[in-house]
Amino acid sequence: MENSEQERNFDAKLERNETIEPKDWMPDNYRKHLIRQISQHAHSEIVGMLPEGNWITRAPSLRRKMVLLAKVQDEGGHGLYLYSAAETLGITREELVSQLLTGKAKYSSIFNYPTLTWADIGAIGWLVDGAAIMNQVMLQRTSYGPYARAMVRICKEESFHQRQGYEIMMVLAKGSPEQKAMAQDAINRWWWPSLMMFGPTDEKSPNSANAIKWKIKRESNDQLRQKFVNQTVPQAEIIGLTVPDKDLVWNESKKGYDFGTPDWEEFYNVIAGNGPCNKDRLAARTKAHAEGAWVREAAQAFADKRKELEVI
Amino acid sequence: MNQNEAHFNYILRLADTNLVLGHRLSEWSGHGPYLEEDIAMTNIALDMIGQANSLLQHAAKLEGKGRTEDDLAYMRNEREFYNTLLSEQKNIDFAFTIVRQFLSDAFDFHLYKKLESSKDETLAALAVKGGKEVTYHLRHTAAWMERLGDGTEESHARLQKAWNELWAYTADLFAMNTSDRELVKAGIAVDNETIKSAWLKTVEEVMKKAHLTMPANTWQHSGSREGKHTEHLGFLLAEMQYLHRTYPQAQW
Amino acid sequence: MTKDSQGFLWEVFIQSKPGQPHRHCGSVHAHDKEMALQNARDVYTRRNEGTNIWVVRSEYIVSSSPEDIGPFFEPANDKIYRHPTFYSVPEGVTHM
Numbered sequence: 001m002e003n004s005e006q007e008r009n010f011d012a013k014l015e016r017n018e019t020i021e022p023k024d025w026m027p028d029n030y031r032k033h034l035i036r037q038i039s040q041h042a043h044s045e046i047v048g049m050l051p052e053g054n055w056i057t058r059a060p061s062l063r064r065k066m067v068l069l070a071k072v073q074d075e076g077g078h079g080l081y082l083y084s085a086a087e088t089l090g091i092t093r094e095e096l097v098s099q100l101l102t103g104k105a106k107y108s109s110i111f112n113y114p115t116l117t118w119a120d121i122g123a124i125g126w127l128v129d130g131a132a133i134m135n136q137v138m139l140q141r142t143s144y145g146p147y148a149r150a151m152v153r154i155c156k157e158e159s160f161h162q163r164q165g166y167e168i169m170m171v172l173a174k175g176s177p178e179q180k181a182m183a184q185d186a187i188n189r190w191w192w193p194s195l196m197m198f199g200p201t202d203e204k205s206p207n208s209a210n211a212i213k214w215k216i217k218r219e220s221n222d223q224l225r226q227k228f229v230n231q232t233v234p235q236a237e238i239i240g241l242t243v244p245d246k247d248l249v250w251n252e253s254k255k256g257y258d259f260g261t262p263d264w265e266e267f268y269n270v271i272a273g274n275g276p277c278n279k280d281r282l283a284a285r286t287k288a289h290a291e292g293a294w295v296r297e298a299a300q301a302f303a304d305k306r307k308e309l310e311v312i
Numbered sequence: 313m314n315q316n317e318a319h320f321n322y323i324l325r326l327a328d329t330n331l332v333l334g335h336r337l338s339e340w341s342g343h344g345p346y347l348e349e350d351i352a353m354t355n356i357a358l359d360m361i362g363q364a365n366s367l368l369q370h371a372a373k374l375e376g377k378g379r380t381e382d383d384l385a386y387m388r389n390e391r392e393f394y395n396t397l398l399s400e401q402k403n404i405d406f407a408f409t410i411v412r413q414f415l416s417d418a419f420d421f422h423l424y425k426k427l428e429s430s431k432d433e434t435l436a437a438l439a440v441k442g443g444k445e446v447t448y449h450l451r452h453t454a455a456w457m458e459r460l461g462d463g464t465e466e467s468h469a470r471l472q473k474a475w476n477e478l479w480a481y482t483a484d485l486f487a488m489n490t491s492d493r494e495l496v497k498a499g500i501a502v503d504n505e506t507i508k509s510a511w512l513k514t515v516e517e518v519m520k521k522a523h524l525t526m527p528a529n530t531w532q533h534s535g536s537r538e539g540k541h542t543e544h545l546g547f548l549l550a551e552m553q554y555l556h557r558t559y560p561q562a563q564w
Numbered sequence: 565m566t567k568d569s570q571g572f573l574w575e576v577f578i579q580s581k582p583g584q585p586h587r588h589c590g591s592v593h594a595h596d597k598e599m600a601l602q603n604a605r606d607v608y609t610r611r612n613e614g615t616n617i618w619v620v621r622s623e624y625i626v627s628s629s630p631e632d633i634g635p636f637f638e639p640a641n642d643k644i645y646r647h648p649t650f651y652s653v654p655e656g657v658t659h660m
Binding site for chain 1 (some may be wrong): 567568569570573589590591592593595596599607610613627630644647
Binding site for chain 1 (some may be wrong): 334338339341342345346347348349351354355357358361362364365368381382385386405406415434459460462463464467470493525528551552554555556559561562563564
């Protein structure tokens with residue numbers, strides 16, 4: 001019955017809103033849940049570099065090019081912070097990478113949609129990062145210390161991401177008719193996938209209950225989705241873009257918008273691998289990993305030689 | 313070419329090399345051999361594109377025709393670009409990327425040191441800033457030269473192959489035209505001959521650590537100082553410029 | 565194919581201003597010392613965050629355990645005489 005005392009300590013810590021640290025005792029399921037969630041989050045950052053990275057070499061001005069390059073680089077950094085947080089739970093970087101490449105681990109389905117025009121870079125920054133930030137702000141108070149600390153750093157760095165995206169959309173929306181059409185087309189395509197980023201509805205979200213109990217998550221999928229809609233609709237109006245939802249209407253009694261239902265069938269299909277870019281994204285990661293293998297081997301061999309000389 | 317045109321053209325040479333090399337490095341974003349190096353290469357790319365941006369602003373001002381840095385980056389054609397042949401060579405693999413960057417960094421390192429005392433004060437200030445950046449780039453690429461050269465058999469073979477192929481573009485780094493020589497006399501430009509031995513010393517030190525040998529074929533390509541490039545540049549510019557040129561009046 | 569190697573895990577400590585202590589800010593992977601130092605620079609000082617960096621292999625860090633909390637830290641609780649507020653000085657005495 002030793003476990004039950006440890007469990008009581010663990011629960012008491014959560015109750016007092018203290019963070020759980022790597023060496024603390026934690027229930028196996030808590031550890032598993034965290035590894036799954038943190039690695040999924042990390043993989044999303046890494047795969048998320050690809051759709052935006054598509055446009056680095058084609059960015060329409062030098063300023064936009066530098067901003068996008070810096071932003072995509074930040075996503076890489078965020079992936080790195082999160083991989084490190086996952087590693088404190090007893091899984092290695094090698095294992096994490098291999099889980100992504102073998103399809104064992106998932107990443108956010110949003111990145112399986114294509115970036116067809118430059119306006120998509122604006123839409124991703126504004127909507128996708130906007131949705132991600134809702135989640136991330138909450139996760140700064142998550143119960144696992146290394147995860148919370150990574151999120152604090154990430155949120156600090158993310159603050160320019162959404163603004164740069166919105167700025168791109170704003171400039172397009174007040175540009176030529178073609179540019180405005182490009183911006184509207186982008187919001188048309190990215191709006192619903194962005195709403196899906198919060199995950200299934202609360203009653204269909206299998207892992208949510210535990211996540212809330214363990215204070216890993218502190219707000220439910222539906223609560224966050226509602227917040228996002230409330231926040232984003234006025235932003236679209238200000239720059240003269242239309243949110244593609246015929247059911248969208250302000251509800252005075254709940255001080256929020258009522259809105260339509262995302263196409264959940266599409267959502268589950270994209271998760272199952274049938275999104276427009278699932279194969280391309282994984283192929284790109286697999287290629288980078290395979291083509292980098294000899295570089296990593298060389299670095300290891302070099303270090304081993306130096307170790308023999310005891311100069312490492 | 314009068315002196316102002318020559319001056320404009322000289323700045324373009326520096327700007328274009330930074331821009332094109334930065335472009336090549338940016339192609340790695342999201343595809344690096346491992347995460348930390350992906351981030352590191354982007355840092356170098358950002359330094360170089362930033363430097364290009366400042367140099368193009370300076371060039372646009374010197375020209376005085378109301379063009380902007382973006383006009384110069386996005387609206388010039390293949391024959392109006394003066395970047396080095398080395399900078400436009402394709403990534404091929406990580407060894408090619410590192411060799412290309414190392415040779416270029418070593419050149420810029422010594423060039424910027426001299427440019428710090430240029431009579432063009434804007435250029436001198438950019439050389440001070442760029443000099444700090446390139447000192448780090450050189451440290452980074454030199455370390456990788458050593459790791460790859462003294463890593464595995466495969467990494468050494470790849471590095472030597474890249475070295476053999478890219479060495480043929482190194483004389484072109486030093487190319488100067490007649491108006492550059494006028495600018496040297498005016499104290500604006502650097503006589504590239506004067507940095508050759510220092511550059512070679514840096515290169516040979518690293519070659520030794522990386523166990524590299526000079527290629528048997530000593531042929532050197534040239535032409536970039538007159539805007540004569542390899543075929544790679546045209547494709548690079550097509551990709552870089554397409555969107556800007558599709559909507560020439562647009563703001564972004 | 566040989567086993568994939570992403571390098572060792574290193575902990576990164578950054579000094580944000582001259583005179584300030586180094587603070588832990590995260591981790592990087594690297595195969596050797598120079599690479600660890602450069603990776604730390606490239607990952608953690610992109611926004612003007614640093615004037616100096618320490619890196620150390622994670623496995624070389626020795627740390628206390630959660631079970632140590634009692635025996636390690638609680639004995640300090642009652643040593644109030646280590647703090648200046650434990651002592652009384654007459655009113656009007658300054659610079660002490």
